Amino acid sequence: MRKGAPPLRTVLSYLRPSAKKMAWGLTIKFLGTVMDLLLPWILAFVIDTVVPRRSLAQIALWGGVMLLCSVLAVVGNIAANRSAARIARDASERIRHDLFSKIAHLSCRQIDGFTVPSLEARLTTDTYNVHQMLNMMQRVGVRAPILLLGGVAVTLTLEPVLTLVLLSVLPLIALVVFFVSRKGVGLFSAMQRSVDALVRTVREDVTGIRIIKALSRTEGEKTRFDGVNRAVSRRETAASTTMALSNPAINFFLGAGLTGVILVGAFRVDSGLTQPGTILAFLSYFTIILGAMLSITRVFVMYSKGAASAARIQEVLAAEGEPETLAAAASDRGAARLSFEGVTFSYGGGEPAVEDISFSVGPGQTLGIIGATGSGKSTLCNLMLRFYTPDKGVIRLDGRDIRAIPLKELRSRFGVVFQNDLLFGRTVAENIDFDRGIAPDRAEAAAGWAQADFVAGLEGGFAHPLAARGTDLSGGQRQRLLVARALAGDPDILILDDASSALDYQTDAKLRQAVRTHCADATCVVVAQRVSSVMGADLILVLDEGRLLGCGSHGQLLESCPPYRELYALQMGEGAAQ
C-alpha cells in the first residue's frame, strides 16, 4: 500500500487505528464550535428583540442560555484538543515504530544512500513535524472551516448585502494561502535537508570529542558547527519569511473587507434598512471569520512543514528493504566452508573496492587478510555477511551461494568483531550475551578464551555496568569483550576485523591459541595490519587497492610475494625474511 502512495495519505493512514476516538473528538469539536457560532446570533436576538420587551426575566433567561453556550464551547474544545493530542501522539509513535523497523531492515547500500544522519533526522525532527501537523489538523482543521463557513452562512441570513462585501475579499485570501503554502513545502524540504547536515556535524563532533580536544580543534569545530547552524537558520528564515507573508496579507484583505462592511452597514442603519444589533452581531461574526482565516493559515504552515517531512518519511517506508534471499543464486558447488569465486564489488558503482578475488578455506582453518589502509580488507568481510552483494562473482558458504541463504540463517553462522565495534551501556554479561539467550557459563568461558580476565577485577564482575560505548574500559579491554561476544555465539565462521590492534603481542598470540583450541571447527577470518597476527594462518590474502597481490601460507608468500616479504621484513626486523 505504502509503495508509491502519496506521502500525506501514508501518514494519515496511521490515524486509522484511532478512527473511533477521532470521530468522537471531532464530533465534540463540531458541537463546541457550533456553540461558539451561536453566541453572536443570540446576542443580536437579545439586543434587537428581547431588550425592547423590557422583561428582566427574559433577559436573564437568554443571558443564561448564552452562558451555557459559552461553557459548552469551552469544555467541548478542551476535551477535543486533549483527544487530538493523544491521537497525534499515538499515530506518531506508530510512525516511529514502523520507520525504525524499516531502517533496521534496510540494506547497507540503502543506508549509504539515505545517510545515517538523514535517517536520524527522519526518525526525530520529521516525525515531530508530522506529529504537530496531525495534532493541528484535528484541532484547527475542523474548527476553522466550520467557523468560516458557518460564520458566512449566518451572516448571509443576518445581512446578505454586507456578507457579499465580505465575500468579495475571500478569493484573494484563498489565493494568498494557496501560493504561500505551495512554496512552503519546497522551502521546508530544503530546511529539513539542512537539519540532516546539522545532525551529521553534531554526530561527528560528539563521537570525536576526544580527538577534537586532543588536536586543539575545539575552536575550528565550533566554527564548522556555526556554519551548518547558520545554514539551518537561513533556510528556516527563508521558509518562515515566506509563510509570514500570509498573515499580514490576509489581515490587509480582511481589513479592507471590514472597512467596506462598516461603510455599507452605517449607510444601511442610517437608511433604516437594518438594525444596530444585527450590525453588532455581524461584526462579531466578522471577528470569528477573521480568526478562522488566521487559524487556517497556521494550519497551512504546519501542513507545509508536515507534508515536507511526510515525504521524507514515506521515502524510507517505501524502500524495498533487504530481501532474505536473492533470485540470482548460482547452483551449489564445492564443499569448502567459505569460498570467493572471481568476486568484484564497488560501493558507488565507480572504482571497485575489491576486484576479481578468489580463494577458499575449510572448517577449522584460519584465513588471514593483510594489506594497507583502504585496500579492501573490511569490504571482503562486508561481502561475506551479505551487507553488500558482489557486482560479479559468487561467494559460497559450504558450497551454497550465499544469495540463496536467508539472511537470518546466514548471519547466525557468523561471529564478528568489526573495526571500531561498539559496547553498550549495559552490564558486561549483557554485552557478551547481546540478547541471544547465551548460557552464563558459555559467556564466562568465552570471556576467558578472549583473555578478558580483567572482568574479575571489576566491581560486580560480569554484573558490572559499563559506560555507554564502554568508555570506562581501555581499548584492549574493549577489544577482548568484543571478541568474547563473537565467541560466545559458537560461530561457524569467526571474523576478527582488526580485533587485536590494541592488544600486546603476547595477549594477541594467547587469544589466537585459545580460539584455535576452543573453537576448533570454526573458520577464522583474521583481518590485520600486523604480519604477526596472520602469519600462523592456513591461507593469507595480501591485498593492495582491492587486488590480490598474493595468496598462500606464510612460507609460500615469503617465497612468492615480494610485497609480503617486504612487509614482514619491515615489521619483524631486517633480516627476518632472509
Ligand SMILES: Nc1ncnc2c1ncn2[C@@H]1O[C@H](COP(=O)(O)OP(=O)(O)OP(=O)(O)O)[C@@H](O)[C@H]1O
Ligand atoms: N560504505 C562505503 N561507501 C563507499 N566507499 C567505501 C565504503 N566503505 C569503504 N569504502 C571504500 O572502499 C575501499 C576499501 O575500504 P575497506 O574499508 O575495505 O578498506 P580496509 O582495507 O579495510 O581499510 P582499513 O585497514 O583502513 O580498515 C576504500 O577505498 C574505501 O574508501
